[in-house]
Amino acid sequence: MLNGYAFKSECFKTVGVRLVRNINVSHGHIDWTHAARATPVIARNFAQFALQAGDAGLSLDRPIISTGLELATVRFCDLPCMLLQRVARLSPGKALLSHDYMTLWLQSDRFINAIDPGRSNGAPHI
Numbered sequence: 001m002l003n004g005y006a007f008k009s010e011c012f013k014t015v016g017v018r019l020v021r022n023i024n025v026s027h028g029h030i031d032w033t034h035a036a037r038a039t040p041v042i043a044r045n046f047a048q049f050a051l052q053a054g055d056a057g058l059s060l061d062r063p064i065i066s067t068g069l070e071l072a073t074v075r076f077c078d079l080p081c082m083l084l085q086r087v088a089r090l091s092p093g094k095a096l097l098s099h100d101y102m103t104l105w106l107q108s109d110r111f112i113n114a115i116d117p118g119r120s121n122g123a124p125h126i
């Protein structure tokens with residue numbers, strides 16, 4: 001698990017490498033309707049936050065909405081993209097856990113009840 005980097009909003013550009021923000025994490029996929037981007041130079045300097053196809057992105061702010069958990073799988077068509085603050089990258093070790101099983105478990109009642117963001121004051125966070 002890796003939490004995204006806190007890129008300053010002045011780093012956001014209209015062209016370049018897309019940044020996965022909470023607003024982009026949808027149910028099952030990344031929604032690029034409101035895309036922020038970083039320059040290729042910034043992307044190279046923060047390569048550890050680059051996402052790969054098959055990574056899961058979980059919103060850490062208001063992760064559960066009325067339609068379910070905000071959990072997306074990064075697809076090849078999403079690349080290149082980078083992780084932004086308050087979104088977690090979950091990458092199971094291939095020998096330890098399958099991506100499909102991890103995704104199902106994260107959407108299970110057991111996981112949802114364990115994080116229960118309704119218990120926090122103000123905006124629910126993980």
